[in-house]
Amino acid sequence: MRSMSVSHPTTHELLSQKGFRLKEWLIERMLVAAGITSIAIILLIFLFLFKEGVQFFKTASPFDLIGKTVFDPYEERHVFKMMWQAVSVLPKYSLIPLICGSLLVALPATIIAAVFGIGCAIYLSEMASAQLREFLKPTLELLAGIPSVVIGFFMLTLAASFFQGIFHTKFRLNAFVGAVGVAIATFPIIVTLVEDALRAVPRDLRDASYALGATKWQTIWDTVVPTAISGISAAMILGFGRALGETMIVVMATGKAPIVTGNIFSSVRTMTANIAAELGSVAQGSEHYYALFLVGSVLFTMTFVLNLTSEIILTKMRRKLRM
Template identity: 75%
Template sequence: MRHRLTKKSGNFSEWLIQKLLLLAGISSMLIMALIFVFLFKEAVRFFFTANPFDLIGKWVYDDWEGHYVFKMMWQSISEVPKYSLIPLICGSLLVAFPATVIAGVLGLGCAIYLSELAPSKVREILKPTLELLAGIPSVVIGFVMLAFIATFIQNTFHTKFRLNAFVGACGVALAVLPIMITIAEDAMRAVPKDLRDASYALGATKWQTVWGTVVPAAVSGISAAIILGFGRALGETMIVLMATGNAALVTGNIFSSVRTMTANIAAELGSVAQGSEHYYALFLVGAVLFTFTFVLNLVSEIVLNKMRQKLRM
């Protein structure tokens, strides 16, 4: 009788604990949903007062020119506020794209070295180093770019702006490098040893094996690393806020000062009246940014999952 009693109460608390754990388990899904809802809830209000076309540009009367001109500008504090997303997206891409290229080339090299060449002693030093590098706060990288690297780059390339997209891209590349190396290396190490042995048996050299066998076999993991790195680069805030100069220009010049979506939110949200059109415009920028990174993360997740399934078979 006693046994049955304790068992019953035990069952109830077990049931309760399991439900609580389930709640915790789905918390990250819940948070993703909440982020989505609360970003878009504020973002759609922008369209209550503004024209969707404003997000591209606006016809504004130019006193200087004496007629109306089409301006693609982000100029939130002005007689006629302009909320064009074009210069911000342009800025974000001008930082994130070069950063991904730099980090991709370096990262692929590092990953090949770590998985194919490095003796285990070197690995034991390099892997923790990467983690320590990943652990450096982005505000510190931003500060180092601002204080030391920016002047060096200006003197080397004789650029007009001391703070420009390229300086930001270098800093962002450093920030996304560790995670790209980790994912690419994991993918290469997951390539079965049999494949390498087969390649060597056919007379291929070390590097013929790397380029002809290992890299093609790990290509999905490597592309996942690049996609993820690009997403992280788009979302990087403090480095670009400190190192890119923050001028919202529509330009393709990598040595020009730019303003990214992230930096734009960080720079302006502090001084904006809650509930104003400007406030909703900033949430709209956040929603666009979130959508970009969400899709990129999802794609890399799917690619990695496919690869894991294939390797398990």
């Protein structure tokens, strides 16, 4: 009976069906290709940054990246100097002042953003009413949507003088001003991620804590935050990565003096600011040009490792909380 009810397809139908399958197959391949694009782009970024970056070593030694022994006319002797001074008779390409500058901006920025970000996220997820959340979340998105050049402009024209008035610093533009600007830019990212981590904590745990007689604050401090701690640390690592990579704010607000210092009120130059300030005026294929790509490679590797670490922590946390 069954075989009788099946009508045999004509050749034409078979052909069109085949065409149909071919179309579906083609579309699927194209979508796979689109999916692979992001992997390809990450690989291409690696490839092209390093391809240009390693050519620096054709003319310079790896030790130049730490420092160079040069004759100092003031002290009248040879001294070992860790300097970035690319446009000079004897160019110096030490990465130490740049990395130092980047850390001096990114670390305080992450700390400021994390203190406010974690506080704000706890408030949003544990205390705020539903209406307040409805209002605060889009506002945070608007804050995240402010272009970094606008924050940089604000720090440069208004906030820098304000902070100089408070702290009486030597330089109007310094690492601290940059750090505050970067913190403003990093804050929404940290809030969003920490809030996600807090919301992923199962309700049962909170209820159990309340049932044992704990107050709201005790529940937050002893139950919710410890459970979400890996998510919170992932958020901070990611925030640190963003702070390291922030460009326009630091170009405009940190003063750009490449010096090795631990003073947060000193003018500093970060890796990002260095590339932004110098790549425009450099001859393609020169030692200086390759040095800038090398700085880019170092920066990219650092942020890549930070992003990956945060990603791995988050994946582990999700797996744990799902159990």
